[in-house]
Amino acid sequence: MFPWVYGFEWNAGTVIFLGLFFTVVIVILTTVTVAVVRSLRAFAQRKHHAVGWEAQFEDLGREARPCRHQLAGETDQRYCRHGFECKDCDFHRKMLDVAEGEAGDAPDRYFHRGHAWVRPETDGTVTIGIDDFGAKVVGPRARAKLPRIGRRIHENGTGWRFLLGDDSVRVLAPVTGEVVAHGGRDEGWYLRVKPLDGPFDLGHLLQGPEVRPWMEHEMARLLRLIPKDCHSDLTRDGRMVDDVTAHCSGLDWDVVCAEILLEP
Amino acid sequence: MDRSIIPRGLERAPLGKFLLWLLPWVLLLGFGLYSAYLCLRYGLHQTNMDNRFAFGAWIFLDLTVIALGAGAFFTGFLLYILKRRELKAVINSAVVIGFICYSGAVVVLMVDVGQPLRAWFTFWHPNVHSMLTEVTFCITCYLTVLAIEYLPILLKNRKLRQIPAFLVFEFNLHKVMYVLAGVGTFLSFFHQGSLGGLYGVLNGRPFVFREAFGIWPTTFFLFIISAAAAGPSFMLLTTWIASKVSGKRLVTHYVYESLGRISGYILSGYVLLKTADTLFWIRDTAPSLGVHPASFFANQPGYTALHLLEVALFGFLPMAIFLTKRLRARLGWLVTAATLTCLGIVVNRYVLTIQTLALPTLPFAEVLSYVPSWQETGTFLMVIAYGMLVYSISFRYSNLFPQERELRQG
Amino acid sequence: MSGPKETPQGASRYGMVIDLDRCNGCGACMVACAVENNVAPAPQRANDRNGITLLRVFPMRNGRDYPESRQVFVPMTCQQCDAPPCESVCPQHAVEFDWTTGIVAQIPVRCLGCRYCMVACPYHARAFNWWDPEWPEGMESTLNPDISTRSRGVAEKCNFCHHRRQVARERAAHEGREVREDEYQPACVEACPVGAIVFGDLNDPDSAVAKVYEAPDAFAFLDKLGTKPKIRYRSRQEWVHAMARQGVPEKEVTRG
Amino acid sequence: MSTASTRGTRRSPLARHLGTLMFLAGLIGALAFGWIVFPPLMYSSTEQPIQFNHKIHMGEAGMACADCHPFRDDGTFAGLPTTAQCAECHEEPIGDSPLEKAFIDEYVRKGREVEWLVYSRQPMNAYFSHVAHVTVGKLTCEECHGDHGATETIPPYQVNRISGYSRAVGGAATAGRALLPTEVMRMDTCSDCHEKHGRRSPCLECHK
Incomplete structure (x- = not known):
C-alpha cells in the first residue's frame, strides 16, 4: 500500500490503482472535513441558528411556505425558497420596486410565519408574543418556557418553548436581540427584546394587507390537519375555540402545534 | 411509548406491535449469528463447500445482494448528478438499503474467508491485478461513503435534531452530498464491474471467460449495466413492500413510474448487450479455449433453460412492461416487472457463480452440484434478518420517504 | 521493493513429465506427497472433495464399452504453469511465480483464505484447509521439519517439494559445488515404483526431463487455455490425447 | 446554544480549561502506558x-x-554445543569460577544437556x-x-x-x-x- 511496505513496486498498475484509491480517500475525508469545518464556523459565528433553520425549512411542506406576495395577491402560486428571509430574495426586491410609493404608515404589529408577532416600541426595543391563532392552537393548557433576562435570541432560532406533558414545541424567534424583560401567562407570554447592533430590520415580517390572507391560509392548513368530523367543534359562537387540540379526540397536540409553528 | 422519537406527523404502529414484528427477525438473527459463530469457531468445514466448490452459496448471495444494493448508487447518481428530482422521494430509503446490502455483504465475506483476521493483508500488500483487490477496496470505500450518507438520515431523527450541532452538521453534510454521490457512483461503478470481472477474467474457466475490452472482460460492463437496471427495480419493489407492510402511501405513483421507466431503458440495453455477448462467446470465445459451448449443456437441460429464462423471461418481459405506457400506469404491472428484473439478477449471478463451479474443466472430472449446509444458509439468513431489522428501525424512527407526510395530509 | 523481477542468469525452470502408460494407479505418490508435506490425517467427516490432496491420481476412461474400454491413471497436481491463472487473481500476493525456479509458490502465511485461486485453477490442483490440522498423539514427532504445517483457513498446493531444493542447495553450498539433479527430486518422483515421473530443470538440456519434454507423445492438459503448464504427460494411446484436447462432462455428483 | 456560551464567560479560567486539561492528562497517560508500561508486559x-x-x-x-x-x-x-563438546575441555574445572564448577557438577558429571x-x-x-x-x-x-x-x-x-x-x-x-x-x-x-x-x-x- 505504501512504498515502504515489503513487496511494493512502482509500476503503472500500482500507480493508477493506488492513485485512484488515495484520491477517493482524500475526497471522502475532505468532504467530511469541509462539513465539519463549516459546522464549527457556523457555531463560531453564531450562525448555527440560521443554518439550523435552513435545514428545518427544507423539510417543510410546500403548503407551509407560501410567498408573502402570493398571500397579498400580487402573484400566483409561489413558494418561499429563502427561509422567509425576504432581504435575500430577488423577487421580493422586485416587488418592492413595483410597490414603491404606495407604502402607508408603519403597522402596529408585524407577523412572523411561525406565528410570533412583533411590536416596535418607542425606545427602540420590540415586544414579541404569539399571535391569537398560534395561542389557540397551542392552547391554555401549555406552559411556556421563556428565556431568562440577558439571554440572546436569534432570528429563526428558538424564541421560547411551549411544554405540555412530555412534549415540547418551539416558537421561532422573529428577530435577533437580547431579552430585557418578559411576561408570564397572565400577561400573555411576551418577550421584550433590545437590538444588538443598530435598529431592528423587520422587512422579512408580514405586515398590513399580507396578514389576513396569510391567516386564512394558515386556517386552511390547520383544517387539513384536523379530521373533518371535528371541524364543527372548532368554533363556538362564531369564534375559534381556545384550545384547538382539546376539542377533537385523537388529535396530537404535538403534531398540530409543530406543523403550525413550522417545526418539521 | 416511543412516540417522541417517531418523526412528527407520521403514523406508526404501536410499539408493542412493532416489537412483535421485530421478534421473528431477532430470532432469525440469533440463529444466523450462531451459524456464523460455528463457521468462525470451528472452520469452514461447517459449510458444504469443498475444494471444487470453493466458492459456494455465499459468493452467489453476496453478488446478488450487492447488485440489488446498486439502487443506492444509481438513485444517488440520478438524483444528485443527473438531477432527477422526483427520486428525492426514495433517496433516503435507497441509502439505507445500500448500507444494509454492503455492510451485510462485508459481514458475510468476513465469515466466508478462511482467515478473516488477515483481511487487512489485501490493503497492506495489494495485488493490483486482481479483481478481488478492486472489489475489496471499492466495497470498503463505498461502505464508508454509505455510512456517511446514512448519517444525516439518523441525525434528522426528531430527538437528535434538537441538538443544534447535529442539525447544523447534517445541513452542511447535505450541502456537499453531491460530492459523495459522485464518489459513490465512481466506486460502485468499478465495484459492480469488478464483481463481474471476478469471473470474466478466469481464463481457466471457459464457461465464464469473456474477451476483454482493455483490461476488463465484458462481464465487467454487463454487471454494471445489469446492476443499474436492477437497482431502481429493487427500489420500486422495496418501497412497495414497505408501503404494503406499513399500510401507508409512501410515494406518489409518479415516483414508481419513474423508477420503472429508468429500469426499463437500462434493461433494454442490457438485454441487447447480453445477447450479443452470449452469441460472441458461443461463436468465438469458448471454441478458442478448446471447448464446444454445447458440451456445457450436454447433460444439463435445466441450465440451458436458465439461460433462456434470464434473457427472455427476466430480461425482455419486464423491459417490455416497463416501456409500455399503459402498463406502467398500473402499480401491479410495475411491481410484477420489478420482481422479474430482480429475479433476473438472481438467476444471472447464480449461473455465473454456481454453474461455473459445477462444470468440470478436466476431461476426467465430474459435474458437481452442492447443497448449502444449514450453517451456510443460516449465515445468509443472518444478513436478511439484519437488513429487515435495520430497515424496520430506520423506517420507524427516520423519515425515509419525505412524501409520506404530505400524502397523509393531502 | 525496488528492482524488477529479472530472471537471473542460470536460473532454473523446473518441470515434470509423467508417463501415463507406465502409471498403474498405485497411489504411492499420493502417500509420499502427504507424508513429505506434513498433510494432517483427514478427520472422520472429511470426504474426497474436502480433504487435502496436493497430488491426486484420477482414473481417465475412454467411455466405451468392453472390449474397447480403456483406462489410464492421471496423477494430477499443480501444473506449475508459466502463466498461472491463480497468481494474478490472488488479492494479496500469497501466490507468486518464482522467477528463479519457475515454481508457482503458495505462501500459506500470507493467504487470506478467499479461495479465488481455487476457482481460477482449471486443474483443481489446489486444496483448502477446511479443518484445523490435527495429528494423533505422538504423530507430531514424525513431521517433516523442512516444511511448515498450514493452519486452518488457507489454501495450499504443490510447490514441487521446494524445501528439498533448499536442503540440497545448503549441502552443495557447504561443499562448494552445484546441486546435482538427483539431489533435488520431489517426494512423488522418488516414491513412484515404476519410474513414471521424470523431474528436473528444463533449462538444463542434459537433464532427464528436458530429453523427454518435447517427445512427440508428450502433451499438456488444457493447453488451449494458455496456462502453459510445466507438467507434461506422455502416452502412446491416441484416445488419451483426444480426451486431453476436449473435455466432456460425465454424470452429475451431488453432495450436501 | 447561546445559554452555554454566556454561562461560560462567568466561570474561572481553571474551570473553563478543566475539560482540556483532563483530556490531555488522559492522552498523555494512555500514551505513556502504551509506549512505556505495556511493551515490557508483552514479554515473559x-x-x-x-x-x-x-x-x-x-x-x-x-x-x-x-x-x-x-x-x-x-x-x-x-x-549450540552439546555437553559432551563442552566436556572436551571442561572434564575437570580449568579455573576457579563457581559457575564452571556448578556446570561440571550439574551437567558434565550427570551427563545432562543444558536446556x-x-x-x-x-x-x-x-x-x-x-x-x-x-x-x-x-x-x-x-x-x-x-x-x-x-x-x-x-x-x-x-x-x-x-x-x-x-x-x-x-x-x-x-x-x-x-x-x-x-x-x-x-x-x-x-x-x-x-x-x-x-x-x-x-x-x-x-x-x-
Missing part, C-alpha cells in the same frame, strides 16, 4: 539455566565462534540457511549477532506472550538500529538487508 522473561561467559572463551581461551557453533557435514548449522533458551529461533514457516549467509554470502557472525560473542553474561530470554517469538539478542545488529521494546525480529529485518545487498528474493527463498 526467563533466565538461562546457567550463565555463560563468551568473553573468556573468545579472549583468554582464544576460541572462534565456529569452534562451538560449527556446521554439520550436510551443511546445516549445528547451533538453553535460544534467542534466534526462526518461526516454523521461515527457512534460514547459515551456509548461504556465512559460506556463500561471506557475512561475519557479528554482522547479525552483534557483540554477543564479547559479552560476559548472557541476557534473559524474552518471549512475546502472544506470538511466542523471542527477542533476538543480536536483533539490533541485524536490523542495523536499536529495536523498539515492542519489536522482535521481523521479515523486514531480512528483506531490508537483502535489498541492501541488491538481492531481490522470491517468497520461496525464505518461506517453506
Whole structure:
C-alpha cells in the first residue's frame, strides 16, 4: 500500500490503482472535513441558528411556505425558497420596486410565519408574543418556557418553548436581540427584546394587507390537519375555540402545534 | 411509548406491535449469528463447500445482494448528478438499503474467508491485478461513503435534531452530498464491474471467460449495466413492500413510474448487450479455449433453460412492461416487472457463480452440484434478518420517504 | 521493493513429465506427497472433495464399452504453469511465480483464505484447509521439519517439494559445488515404483526431463487455455490425447 | 446554544480549561502506558539455566565462534554445543569460577544437556540457511549477532506472550538500529538487508 511496505513496486498498475484509491480517500475525508469545518464556523459565528433553520425549512411542506406576495395577491402560486428571509430574495426586491410609493404608515404589529408577532416600541426595543391563532392552537393548557433576562435570541432560532406533558414545541424567534424583560401567562407570554447592533430590520415580517390572507391560509392548513368530523367543534359562537387540540379526540397536540409553528 | 422519537406527523404502529414484528427477525438473527459463530469457531468445514466448490452459496448471495444494493448508487447518481428530482422521494430509503446490502455483504465475506483476521493483508500488500483487490477496496470505500450518507438520515431523527450541532452538521453534510454521490457512483461503478470481472477474467474457466475490452472482460460492463437496471427495480419493489407492510402511501405513483421507466431503458440495453455477448462467446470465445459451448449443456437441460429464462423471461418481459405506457400506469404491472428484473439478477449471478463451479474443466472430472449446509444458509439468513431489522428501525424512527407526510395530509 | 523481477542468469525452470502408460494407479505418490508435506490425517467427516490432496491420481476412461474400454491413471497436481491463472487473481500476493525456479509458490502465511485461486485453477490442483490440522498423539514427532504445517483457513498446493531444493542447495553450498539433479527430486518422483515421473530443470538440456519434454507423445492438459503448464504427460494411446484436447462432462455428483 | 456560551464567560479560567486539561492528562497517560508500561508486559522473561561467559572463551581461551557453533557435514548449522563438546575441555574445572564448577557438577558429571533458551529461533514457516549467509554470502557472525560473542553474561530470554517469538539478542545488529521494546525480529529485518545487498528474493527463498 505504501512504498515502504515489503513487496511494493512502482509500476503503472500500482500507480493508477493506488492513485485512484488515495484520491477517493482524500475526497471522502475532505468532504467530511469541509462539513465539519463549516459546522464549527457556523457555531463560531453564531450562525448555527440560521443554518439550523435552513435545514428545518427544507423539510417543510410546500403548503407551509407560501410567498408573502402570493398571500397579498400580487402573484400566483409561489413558494418561499429563502427561509422567509425576504432581504435575500430577488423577487421580493422586485416587488418592492413595483410597490414603491404606495407604502402607508408603519403597522402596529408585524407577523412572523411561525406565528410570533412583533411590536416596535418607542425606545427602540420590540415586544414579541404569539399571535391569537398560534395561542389557540397551542392552547391554555401549555406552559411556556421563556428565556431568562440577558439571554440572546436569534432570528429563526428558538424564541421560547411551549411544554405540555412530555412534549415540547418551539416558537421561532422573529428577530435577533437580547431579552430585557418578559411576561408570564397572565400577561400573555411576551418577550421584550433590545437590538444588538443598530435598529431592528423587520422587512422579512408580514405586515398590513399580507396578514389576513396569510391567516386564512394558515386556517386552511390547520383544517387539513384536523379530521373533518371535528371541524364543527372548532368554533363556538362564531369564534375559534381556545384550545384547538382539546376539542377533537385523537388529535396530537404535538403534531398540530409543530406543523403550525413550522417545526418539521 | 416511543412516540417522541417517531418523526412528527407520521403514523406508526404501536410499539408493542412493532416489537412483535421485530421478534421473528431477532430470532432469525440469533440463529444466523450462531451459524456464523460455528463457521468462525470451528472452520469452514461447517459449510458444504469443498475444494471444487470453493466458492459456494455465499459468493452467489453476496453478488446478488450487492447488485440489488446498486439502487443506492444509481438513485444517488440520478438524483444528485443527473438531477432527477422526483427520486428525492426514495433517496433516503435507497441509502439505507445500500448500507444494509454492503455492510451485510462485508459481514458475510468476513465469515466466508478462511482467515478473516488477515483481511487487512489485501490493503497492506495489494495485488493490483486482481479483481478481488478492486472489489475489496471499492466495497470498503463505498461502505464508508454509505455510512456517511446514512448519517444525516439518523441525525434528522426528531430527538437528535434538537441538538443544534447535529442539525447544523447534517445541513452542511447535505450541502456537499453531491460530492459523495459522485464518489459513490465512481466506486460502485468499478465495484459492480469488478464483481463481474471476478469471473470474466478466469481464463481457466471457459464457461465464464469473456474477451476483454482493455483490461476488463465484458462481464465487467454487463454487471454494471445489469446492476443499474436492477437497482431502481429493487427500489420500486422495496418501497412497495414497505408501503404494503406499513399500510401507508409512501410515494406518489409518479415516483414508481419513474423508477420503472429508468429500469426499463437500462434493461433494454442490457438485454441487447447480453445477447450479443452470449452469441460472441458461443461463436468465438469458448471454441478458442478448446471447448464446444454445447458440451456445457450436454447433460444439463435445466441450465440451458436458465439461460433462456434470464434473457427472455427476466430480461425482455419486464423491459417490455416497463416501456409500455399503459402498463406502467398500473402499480401491479410495475411491481410484477420489478420482481422479474430482480429475479433476473438472481438467476444471472447464480449461473455465473454456481454453474461455473459445477462444470468440470478436466476431461476426467465430474459435474458437481452442492447443497448449502444449514450453517451456510443460516449465515445468509443472518444478513436478511439484519437488513429487515435495520430497515424496520430506520423506517420507524427516520423519515425515509419525505412524501409520506404530505400524502397523509393531502 | 525496488528492482524488477529479472530472471537471473542460470536460473532454473523446473518441470515434470509423467508417463501415463507406465502409471498403474498405485497411489504411492499420493502417500509420499502427504507424508513429505506434513498433510494432517483427514478427520472422520472429511470426504474426497474436502480433504487435502496436493497430488491426486484420477482414473481417465475412454467411455466405451468392453472390449474397447480403456483406462489410464492421471496423477494430477499443480501444473506449475508459466502463466498461472491463480497468481494474478490472488488479492494479496500469497501466490507468486518464482522467477528463479519457475515454481508457482503458495505462501500459506500470507493467504487470506478467499479461495479465488481455487476457482481460477482449471486443474483443481489446489486444496483448502477446511479443518484445523490435527495429528494423533505422538504423530507430531514424525513431521517433516523442512516444511511448515498450514493452519486452518488457507489454501495450499504443490510447490514441487521446494524445501528439498533448499536442503540440497545448503549441502552443495557447504561443499562448494552445484546441486546435482538427483539431489533435488520431489517426494512423488522418488516414491513412484515404476519410474513414471521424470523431474528436473528444463533449462538444463542434459537433464532427464528436458530429453523427454518435447517427445512427440508428450502433451499438456488444457493447453488451449494458455496456462502453459510445466507438467507434461506422455502416452502412446491416441484416445488419451483426444480426451486431453476436449473435455466432456460425465454424470452429475451431488453432495450436501 | 447561546445559554452555554454566556454561562461560560462567568466561570474561572481553571474551570473553563478543566475539560482540556483532563483530556490531555488522559492522552498523555494512555500514551505513556502504551509506549512505556505495556511493551515490557508483552514479554515473559526467563533466565538461562546457567550463565555463560563468551568473553573468556573468545579472549583468554582464544576460541572462534565456529569452534562451538560449527556446521554439520550436510551443511546445516549445528547451533549450540552439546555437553559432551563442552566436556572436551571442561572434564575437570580449568579455573576457579563457581559457575564452571556448578556446570561440571550439574551437567558434565550427570551427563545432562543444558536446556538453553535460544534467542534466534526462526518461526516454523521461515527457512534460514547459515551456509548461504556465512559460506556463500561471506557475512561475519557479528554482522547479525552483534557483540554477543564479547559479552560476559548472557541476557534473559524474552518471549512475546502472544506470538511466542523471542527477542533476538543480536536483533539490533541485524536490523542495523536499536529495536523498539515492542519489536522482535521481523521479515523486514531480512528483506531490508537483502535489498541492501541488491538481492531481490522470491517468497520461496525464505518461506517453506
